[in-house]
Amino acid sequence: MSQNDLIKETNESDQIEEIEIELLLEGIFRRYGYDFRSYASASIRRRIWNFANLHKVQTISALQERLLHEPAVMDQFVLSLTVNVTAMFRDPLFYKAVRAKVVPLLKTYPFVRIWDAGCSSGEEAYSLAVVLTEEGLYDRCRIYATDMNDAVLRKAKAGIFPLSKMKEFTDNYIQAGGMTSFSDYYTAKYDHAILQNSLKRNIVFAQHNLVTDTSFNEFHLILIRNVLIYFNDELRQKVLDLLHGSLVKFGVIALGRKESLKFSSYDHAYEELDVREKLYRRTA
Amino acid sequence: MPYNLIMIGCSLGGLKALPILLSGISRGSVTPIVIVQHRDRDINTAGLLTQMLQKSSGMVLEEAEDKTPIAPSHVYLAPSDYHLLIEQDHFQLSTELPVAFARPSIDVAFESAARCYGSSLIGIILTGTGSDGAKGLAHIERRGGLAVVQEPSTAEQGSMPLAAIAATSAAKVLPLDEIATFLNSLADHGEYKNAFRAAR
Numbered sequence: 199m200s201q202n203d204l205i206k207e208t209n210e211s212d213q214i215e216e217i218e219i220e221l222l223l224e225g226i227f228r229r230y231g232y233d234f235r236s237y238a239s240a241s242i243r244r245r246i247w248n249f250a251n252l253h254k255v256q257t258i259s260a261l262q263e264r265l266l267h268e269p270a271v272m273d274q275f276v277l278s279l280t281v282n283v284t285a286m287f288r289d290p291l292f293y294k295a296v297r298a299k300v301v302p303l304l305k306t307y308p309f310v311r312i313w314d315a316g317c318s319s320g321e322e323a324y325s326l327a328v329v330l331t332e333e334g335l336y337d338r339c340r341i342y343a344t345d346m347n348d349a350v351l352r353k354a355k356a357g358i359f360p361l362s363k364m365k366e367f368t369d370n371y372i373q374a375g376g377m378t379s380f381s382d383y384y385t386a387k388y389d390h391a392i393l394q395n396s397l398k399r400n401i402v403f404a405q406h407n408l409v410t411d412t413s414f415n416e417f418h419l420i421l422i423r424n425v426l427i428y429f430n431d432e433l434r435q436k437v438l439d440l441l442h443g444s445l446v447k448f449g450v451i452a453l454g455r456k457e458s459l460k461f462s463s464y465d466h467a468y469e470e471l472d473v474r475e476k477l478y479r480r481t482a
Numbered sequence: 483m484p485y486n487l488i489m490i491g492c493s494l495g496g497l498k499a500l501p502i503l504l505s506g507i508s509r510g511s512v513t514p515i516v517i518v519q520h521r522d523r524d525i526n527t528a529g530l531l532t533q534m535l536q537k538s539s540g541m542v543l544e545e546a547e548d549k550t551p552i553a554p555s556h557v558y559l560a561p562s563d564y565h566l567l568i569e570q571d572h573f574q575l576s577t578e579l580p581v582a583f584a585r586p587s588i589d590v591a592f593e594s595a596a597r598c599y600g601s602s603l604i605g606i607i608l609t610g611t612g613s614d615g616a617k618g619l620a621h622i623e624r625r626g627g628l629a630v631v632q633e634p635s636t637a638e639q640g641s642m643p644l645a646a647i648a649a650t651s652a653a654k655v656l657p658l659d660e661i662a663t664f665l666n667s668l669a670d671h672g673e674y675k676n677a678f679r680a681a682r
Binding site for chain 1: 545546547548549550551561564565567568569572574575576577578579590594597600601624625626651652
């Protein structure tokens with residue numbers, strides 16, 4: 199085959215694939231109500247193919263057939279599209295910045311409501327609980343940790359992590375300005391680490407879908423780190439509307455290390471509390 | 483043929499090779515450049531790499547952030563601990579699992595760029611161990627983009643360039659110090675058009 203034929207064939211198969219992905223996501227929405235249609239296309243394409251390869255399916259059309267007819271496979275698919283591997287105190291300097299710049303603001307409220315949106319298996323919510331405990335604020339806080347995915351929420355609620363992760367978590371904890379020993383926060387049992395109930399007591403894990411559900415409270419701090427990166431521009435803007443409407447004036451929103459409110463309509467409604475760690479304070 | 487984006491992938495040895503390449507690019511060039519350099523999570527060295535590379539380039543050097551539009555006269559560096567994807571005219575980041583131990587993965591970045599930019603993309607593989615970037619460069623070639631590889635014997639680590647040459651059929655293989663001259667010589671290289679409009 200000549201180089202030009204190869205290019206033509208590749209462009210054609212790219213176009214077919216684009217159609218297949220659109221149809222698949224439309225079909226999933228109509229069959230199951232999960233709306234991935236406005237997810238950022240580059241990463242969702244990768245995840246779809248990773249799943250197809252794992253299940254030895256050759257085309258996305260063939261995958262569509264399986265997903266529409268087999269709800270059990272669909273459950274696995276949702277997991278593979280939404281689960282993000284994370285760690286306790288991922289980005290340790292973020293938690294240091296929370297201690298230095300957010301905790302003093304939160305201390306001015308008699309009762310503090312926090313929303314951890316897209317909490318996945320709970321690492322971030324528990325990390326925050328540790329920080330708030332050490333800052334003497336946790337008794338007055340409630341963390342609402344939400345995710346669209348029931349399976350990860352069950353995992354999050356359990357608060358049990360592989361013991362093999364504890365070295366990484368401990369290193370992160372130290373770099374995050376931890377005040378005691380990280381082992382104070384868990385009990386080792388067989389090859390698992392069970393987090394202390396004292397961390398769990400003020401966290402409410404609940405199902406919430408940022409794409410299809412509405413605001414459910416008003417918060418003083420919202421964490422939405424490395425979640426909006428998976429949405430396209432339009433959906434990101436829509437979710438930012440939802441978050442903005444759920445944040446008190448002068449409340450704080452925390453984005454991932456490489457996200458910003460630039461290129462959104464909220465650029466001017468917030469001031470930067472910490473430029474590097476992407477902490478923004480609502481001013482309007 | 484006007485090129486709208488240049489993607490560069492490198493691993494071990496890249497920190498020495500990149501300044502040589504960047505400093506050779508003519509001052510008039512406005513074609514944006516995206517660098518995917520394998521790197522560790524940089525908790526305490528954040529910004530150092532950007533600062534170092536800025537010294538060798540007349541363009542604006544910055545780390546790519548999610549949803550940042552790809553602008554002319556900019557050199558973007560893939561941030562540590564994320565995959566960098568190209569989505570139409572802007573960047574998309576992802577925290578999916580590392581691919582072949584790499585995050586950022588050159589293959590992931592190159593493939594996504596190839597799909598958006600087609601024949602208006604140049605992909606360059608420089609020094610490095612392993613074979614990351616080879617599949618990505620093949621994706622670029624299959625969509626009519628231009629594949630360039632550092633001559634393995636001039637690379638601090640020849641393994642990545644060798645893999646890239648093996649995976650492609652017509653890659654332009656050049657010693658490191660001739661790559662910038664080659665880029666400068668491409669006729670319309672300096673002609674920047676709106677990236678996505680020109681893509682298809």
